Amino acid sequence: MKTATKLFLQKGVDQVGVREIAAKAGINLSLMNYYFQTKENLFETIFDSLVMDKAVKLRSILESDLPIEKKIRDYTNTYIDMLIGNPLLVSFVVSSLHRSPEQLKSMNAVVALYNSEVFCKHLISEADAGRIRRIDPEQLYISMISLILFPFAIKELICDRNQFSKEEFQAFIEERKSIIPEMLIGLLKA
Amino acid sequence: MKTATKLFLQKGVDQVGVREIAAKAGINLSLMNYYFQTKENLFETIFDSLVMDKAVKLRSILESDLPIEKKIRDYTNTYIDMLIGNPLLVSFVVSSLHRSPEQLKSMNAVVALYNSEVFCKHLISEADAGRIRRIDPEQLYISMISLILFPFAIKELICDRNQFSKEEFQAFIEERKSIIPEMLIGLLKA
DNA sequence: GTCTATACTCTGATAGAC
DNA sequence: GTCTATCAGAGTATAGAC
Numbered sequence: 134m135k136t137a138t139k140l141f142l143q144k145g146v147d148q149v150g151v152r153e154i155a156a157k158a159g160i161n162l163s164l165m166n167y168y169f170q171t172k173e174n175l176f177e178t179i180f181d182s183l184v185m186d187k188a189v190k191l192r193s194i195l196e197s198d199l200p201i202e203k204k205i206r207d208y209t210n211t212y213i214d215m216l217i218g219n220p221l222l223v224s225f226v227v228s229s230l231h232r233s234p235e236q237l238k239s240m241n242a243v244v245a246l247y248n249s250e251v252f253c254k255h256l257i258s259e260a261d262a263g264r265i266r267r268i269d270p271e272q273l274y275i276s277m278i279s280l281i282l283f284p285f286a287i288k289e290l291i292c293d294r295n296q297f298s299k300e301e302f303q304a305f306i307e308e309r310k311s312i313i314p315e316m317l318i319g320l321l322k323a
Numbered sequence: 324m325k326t327a328t329k330l331f332l333q334k335g336v337d338q339v340g341v342r343e344i345a346a347k348a349g350i351n352l353s354l355m356n357y358y359f360q361t362k363e364n365l366f367e368t369i370f371d372s373l374v375m376d377k378a379v380k381l382r383s384i385l386e387s388d389l390p391i392e393k394k395i396r397d398y399t400n401t402y403i404d405m406l407i408g409n410p411l412l413v414s415f416v417v418s419s420l421h422r423s424p425e426q427l428k429s430m431n432a433v434v435a436l437y438n439s440e441v442f443c444k445h446l447i448s449e450a451d452a453g454r455i456r457r458i459d460p461e462q463l464y465i466s467m468i469s470l471i472l473f474p475f476a477i478k479e480l481i482c483d484r485n486q487f488s489k490e491e492f493q494a495f496i497e498e499r500k501s502i503i504p505e506m507l508i509g510l511l512k513a
Numbered sequence: 514g515t516c517t518a519t520a521c522t523c524t525g526a527t528a529g530a531c
Numbered sequence: 532g533t534c535t536a537t538c539a540g541a542g543t544a545t546a547g548a549c
Contacts, residue, residue: 145422147337151542161516163544172542224421227476231414232335234479247480271485271495272502275474283469286417286476289424290437295461305461312462312510319509320502341525353527354533362525 138179142221145228146176180229181242183222187215188245195252201259201321204252205277206314212281213310217303223285249274256321265321273317280313328369332411335418336366370419371432373412377405378435385442391449391511394442395467396504402471403500407493413475439464446511455511463507470503 136158140149151172155162169175194208216222226246230237237243253270260267284291284306292302326348330339341362345352359365384398406412416436420427427433443460450457474481474496482492 145337145418147335148422150540152540162542163517164515166543167514170543224417227414228335228418228421230477230479231418232338238479238483243480247477247484249484268502269498272498275481276470276502276506279469279473280466283473283476284465286473287420287437289420289428290433291465293428294437294439308459308462312458312466315513316466316506316510319513320506323505323509340523342523351534352525353535356526357532360526 134175134179134182137175138183141176141179142219142225145225146172146232151175176229177236177240180226180237181240183219184226184242184246187222188242188248191215192245192248195248201255201265202314202318204255205317208277209281209313210310212278213306216282216285217306220285220288223282224288227286247278266323268320273320276320277313277317280309280316284309324365324369324372327365328373331366331369332409332415335415336362336422366419367426367430370416370427371430373409374416374432374436377412378432378438381405382435382438385438391445391455392504392508394445395507398467399471399503400500402468403496406472406475407496410475410478413472414478417476437468456513458510463510466510467503467507470499470506474499 137149137154140154140157151165152162154175155165158165165175169178191208191212194204194211197204199207249271252274256265256268256270256273259265288302291297291305292299295301295305297305327339327344330344330347341355342352344365345355348355355365359368381398381402384394384401387394389397439461442464446455446458446460446463449455478492481487481495482489485491485495487495
């Protein structure tokens with residue numbers, strides 16, 4: 134699984150052969166099939182183990198009792214730190230979603246990952262209390278994850294066009310930890 | 324090409340077989356290979372024809388003489404209208420980038436698509452004149468395209484979680500035509 | 514559980530007849 | 532240009548030794 138995870142993230146699921154995975158893992162192809170039956174099954178197992186724990190951690194922030202501004206800052210910081218440690222994850226998930234949307238939508242890890250319900254309720258109650266402007270909470274949630282995630286999806290392009298090294302890209306992303314909450318909170322207060 | 328384009332967008336390049344394309348196009352597999360040699364070549368041709376004209380149109384907005392606020396609004400409107408007409412395009416491009424980053428980076432259509440240079444210079448000169456706040460222009464550009472593009476990349480999830488019909492998703496996206504410029508301009512003026 | 518060996522089917526690509 | 536026939540390689544599956 135460790136070998137397959139690395140290869141799936143790097144090259145994409147369909148660019149990796151099962152014989153290559155088995156060879157680099159130092160095991161026999163038949164043994165791999167003994168445990169996972171199919172490549173698709175291996176993919177699902179890996180996807181779940183890659184996403185699940187991260188999704189749970191992120192979800193716990195949005196469902197905490199923190200004030201709304203702090204919630205946005207914590208979520209952004211945590212998400213970005215997580216992705217700096219695994220920058221290929223966004224491409225992997227978006228590509229997987231494109232590959233087989235029906236399969237992904239029903240997966241527990243994905244359900245946990247896209248979960249705006251409690252956060253949206255929090256936004257509504259704040260608006261009811263007159264502490265923030267009344268805007269569609271789902272729009273704010275989508276905007277937040279867009280600002281956090283999309284730069285990783287096009288990391289290769291950003292680095293290429295700006296001549297960024299790996300470190301410079303990371304610095305660029307770190308800057309966003311303050312820019313993103315500023316934009317979102319600005320919208321809530323405008 | 325028309326048949327292949329439709330299938331590539333719907334199912335993803337690697338989920339479509341060349342025999343399926345040829346069959347649905349009503350031609351022989353060998354004839355397809357006679358013109359395109361390889362599937363990869365067919366993919367490149369299609370990618371270019373899908374992206375190039377749209378990229379040129381978008382670029383012309385950023386390189387126009389419009390004032391900065393109007394530029395942001397026009398760019399957002401045009402981009403969103405374009406994607407409403409072809410919502411699978413973002414997933415397709417991001418997946419393609421993940422599939423073979425080196426190949427994509429050097430393609431003309433991609434160079435035209437991610438092009439922030441003139442826009443960034445405009446932002447800098449506005450900041451020099453004291454008309455907007457001085458922030459990293461690349462950050463604003465990336466934020467802008469993130470807010471516009473990412474919702475399309477996860478369209479399937481958004482529709483699933485919110486029980487959106489195709490029309491409701493479109494209405495949700497239309498709303499963003501005002502939200503996105505507001506966030507960006509808010510950041511420039513804060 | 515782990516391995517070798519093998520085979521079946523589907524895919525991308527090609528050679529060669531017309 | 533258009534076709535048939537065929538190729539090597541992929542994913543999958545099985546039988547059987549240890």
